[in-house]
Amino acid sequence: MEKAIIALAAAMAVSIPAIATAYAQAKIGSAGAGSVAEKPETAGTIIILEAIPETMVILGFVVAIMLILQFA
């Protein structure tokens, strides 16, 4: 039972930031596609902007691994 809860917690630690990141990246990506289409030279900036929310998932992943390794 306890293992199940830990697994669930780990899953949530990844999935919730993943959803948030997806939401943010969808918006940023859409805007980015628009500005790159008109101004290709903004591609660099757009890549950076697009990458910023991704950190959330990475942190979530670290937390999940920590949860599993510490408690499971």
Added chain:
Amino acid sequence: MKRETDLPPVPLGSEGVEDEVRRFESILAAEYERKKEECRLIRERALLHLSEMERESLRIAEDEWTGKEHALESTFYDFDTGHGAGDEETRGAPSRGRGCLRGRVGAGTSRDRSDVASAVRGGRIMIRDMVRLSLWGVQSKKKEIVRELFALGVLHLDQDTPSTAEDDGTFNSLKLLRGKVLGLIEALGWDGWNSLREEDLGASETSLLDLSSAETVHEIDRSLEAFTSRLASLLAEAKEKDDLLDRLNRSEEVLRKFTPFFSGKAPSETEEDSLWWVENGDAPALVASLAAALDGGERHEAVSSHFVAGKESFGLLGLRTSLSAASIVRRVASESGAMPWRPPEYRDAPPPFGKLLPDVQRAIEGLSARRSAIEEELRTAALQWGPRLAALYLFIDEKTEEASVEAQCRGSEESFSIGGWVPGDALHETARRMEERFGTDVLMQWRLPGEDEWKDVPTALKNAPLASPFELFLRLLRPPTYDGVDPTPMVALFFPFFSGCMIGDVGYGVLFLLLALWLKGRKLPVLRDVAAILTHVALWSILWGLAWGEFFGDVGHRLFHMKPLLVERTQGILPVMIFTVSLGLFHVLLGLFIGLCQGVRHHHRHLWMEKAGNMLFLIGLIVAILFLKTRLPKELFTVPVSFLVIGIALLVGGGGIGGIVEAFGSIGNVISYVRIAAIGLSSAILAMVASKFTDVLGLSVLGLILAFIIHLLNLVIAIGGSSLHSARLHYVEFFGRFYSAGGKNYTPFRKRSGLTWKKR
């Protein structure tokens, strides 16, 4: 330009002309020697400044120098009466021209060339050294000189030089003509730029090359006149026909709806048909009031009507009444706001509507036929004229480019000057070609850019063949500033390293290697670059595959008992994570270090303080964590703490509160490298899943197919995911520490060729 006016005027018509002339000659000779010496001094001074890289004074010196030369030259022309004033350089000058300029050329060029050979080896990091080239030439050879520069294709002009007024006339009419020809091509709808061949272009060029610009423009414009007006009238007719066709089609639709009503029973001689636009709700009322109006009089006539409601608020009402009642119908209808409908072309006197439909249909047919004839004519014209106009356009475009360069030249009646940037390694060849071709008619001078000029110098990357494919990554960004760092070699090292670490499979690595070999044979330069990058990635994948002990997942382990050299990724998650984070720490610190060096090199105090603070902060933090986690002697704990304190102090000094925020950002950046472990882990697990299928389903066809499909999927994810994330680590985490993307691309003016046809 200054002109010397302090010489005594020539006393014309005096007695001792011979004496006067002799006296003059001696004055002039002395004056010439004096000026020459002055020029030499100024020139020496300029060269002196050159090595000191004091731009401003150099420019002043240059101006002064040319000013003096011109003043001297014009002085000599003014007084040169054929008696041979001055030394041998100017003797006979009127016929051969521009003695003074010629005199300086040879010496200047050869001397400077040897200077530059040693001076040009500057301290750029993977960025080509640029030299500022100033060129003076005699006005009469301007066209040829510019054309030669065009052919050399190495000179990057300053964009902001204002054009001089004298050449604008031709230049502007060239621009207009270029616009017109391109407009014609666009109006024709021709778009076969890629099908153009070099040979086609050569033909038009040679036939026109001899004409000077002004005549060219006039000639071409005249030859296009007839074609332009024919095309315009064709296009206008096409549009007109389209409009009419559209309306006739609508009329046909209307008439069709009323065909049963009007032609069910042919109208007798005394009857009249009419069609009215009526508001949808008003039709019954109108018919009723019409019937009442006709009934009310002495006539007793029937009104037959048919109403078709429209999509919007209006509908069509068909009426058939007696001819004599026509005026009453018109009055009643207009009183209730109805409007008569007639097909186009029959506005004044429509024949009976029942018979109209075939007419309209015939008209539509005729129009359509004419329309497709026009279409055909346009198509033929496009095929016939398109390539010719395109060749003409490219020719004019080239002329315009040349003219724009000519217009940017500053100068006087006698000479002109032009300045720009040339890569140091191309300078020798440029000087040689110019000297060979024009000899003493040009004067060239070059110097290294001064520090305050760096922002204007264009950037051209220069990398070893092994690293140069990775310049691809910088094409998405603005180039680095001239004084900045080109990170391509670092990318060449770390990008495949990270990607390979994520893929980490010998089998996949071999497949990628094969793919790279196949791509290598492609024509497109970009694909060849990609192939080179892929080769690097594949090799690192194989190495990392050996380290993780993976060959198509655990197939290697199962078949040949392959053992990991380091650790198995699916088992040792934590060690791999720690490894990747330390990799990240190293990479970020490296980036910070480069930033620090930049700051120190350019005496940019805030920059280096911030970077150094950031580095100390990160190191202090990591060491502090190590102290807490391991059993290092606690007495030394003050070391990391003092690192942290100094680091924070530097950060605040360098960037204020923003510096602190930046430092925390770099902690996030370091953690971001965990993705290497995460993506690698998922790739390894997916590969294992593939093998699992053969466990569950046995070595059956289905099991093998499923395993194959999963591997294929994993392969795609592996190359896509790993390169994307590896690139991202570079763009965001690494470049963010030092990259200053404020440079200008090096775009010399040159002939367009090969696949680079561009319309604008």
Added chain:
Amino acid sequence: MNVSPGSSRTSPNYEYLNAVTRARGTRLLSAEQIGALARGTLEEMELFLLESDLYAPRYREQLAGDNPSLLHRVEDALAAGSADAITAIFSVAEGEAAFLLSIVLSLGDLYNGQALLRSFKGRDRSVQGPQWHRYALLGTTFYDELWYDCPAPVDAAVRCSEREDGLAALLADAFRHLNTYEDSERARRLLLTRWLAHWGSALKAVSGQNGDRMREFLGRLTDTWNVGVWLRRLSATEPQRAARAFLPGGWGLSLERLENTSAARDLFLASGWRFPRGWQEGASASEVHRLFHRAFFSWQEELYRKDLLGIDVTVGYVARVLSEWRRLSLIAVGLSMGLSDTEIERHLVRLGGESLS
């Protein structure tokens, strides 16, 4: 062109649309560039157009045609180029964004319609018509037809009815009205009322901030019309005054306030509008009217920097493009008439929005 809130089944793409719009917005000319053009010559303007992003394709089209007049070429290229800029944005918009933007574009239909309604008396229809707002939803060809092929209002009404389109039906109504009553002012008023009602009711389906913004747009438009009516009532006799009723649904000026205010300054201050230049003492009636029109456009232009995830950016962009078009056209005409640069600059400063009256 049938864009209705019903087509908002596809979700609006404000992020993409606004990114494209803002990227294209950087191609608009700066005040310095416009100033430099005003100080130049018409020939220089021609070359400038040929090298500009927005107008170059249209100017090349003009060069390839056989239009001999330089001024006409420039004016045509300006009108077509600016319309291209607007329709390009419109073609990118999806769902709700496309619907809301179509309101802004159909303002062009309103202007064109008003110009036509005014033109039936004493205008030679065989010569070139007015410079249409080419971005209008019904298309330039349609307005050209109405101009060249319809000598009487009734012909125009029939032509509009044939089109079987909601907006064309509004025009048909106005032309029919003109045909019956021969009063172009009333016809124009009818067109505006119907136009406002048409979009007002369509807008009911759009809730939220973006819908509110467009309601404000319609409200402010109503205000500008009402100010015109108010000014004309000032100089009118009692019976005339009754005939000139205000339109309901204004944004800052309620009917009550309009009825009860007698000084232009009070109207001005009570409107709740922000004016770029503030109140000028002793402003004439036409100047007051122009102030409101200019404020209407400057309000729209400011929206360019407001909500980045809503309709604001595109509304602002359209206003900026239109403003640029007006300025450049004014400069072109000024240069061709040989006005001095100070004279042209003076006109540029006074330039208001297109007036609805």
